[in-house]
Amino acid sequence: xxxxxxxxxxxxxxxxxxxxxxxxxxxxxxxxxxxxxxxxxxxxxxxxxxxxxxxxxxxxxxxxxxxxxxxxxxxxxxxxxxxxxxxxxxxxxxx
Numbered sequence: 001x002x003x004x005x006x007x008x009x010x011x012x013x014x015x016x017x018x019x020x021x022x023x024x025x026x027x028x029x030x031x032x033x034x035x036x037x038x039x040x041x042x043x044x045x046x047x048x049x050x051x052x053x054x055x056x057x058x059x060x061x062x063x064x065x066x067x068x069x070x071x072x073x074x075x076x077x078x079x080x081x082x083x084x085x086x087x088x089x090x091x092x093x094x095x
Contacts, residue, residue, distance in 0.1 A: 008020070035056050035057075035058050035062070036058075036062070036066050037081075038056055039052055039058055039062065039063055039066040040066050040069075040077040040081060041084075042055070042056070043063070043067050043070055044078075044081060049063050049064075
């Protein structure tokens with residue numbers, strides 16, 4: 001696992017991430033990861049399950065799983081979402 005994480009950390013920009021992850025993952029795997037991160041963001045912002053389900057198309061089981069890790073996991077979602085907010089603020093972009 002360390003090798004994978006070091007490989008990700010070695011990537012220099014979003015374009016390299018696209019290239020690497022498109023080779024590493026199937027479209028469905030990438031879509032699932034993208035959806036989970038979006039669900040975590042929406043949960044942080046106070047969206048309801050029904051709003052999240054309607055806007056993302058994910059099941060309530062997935063929403064529940066993400067919520068469990070968002071609030072009772074190791075903090076990975078929170079770290080990533082906070083850094084995304086900081087990045088977007090520094091670039092003057094909306095989240």
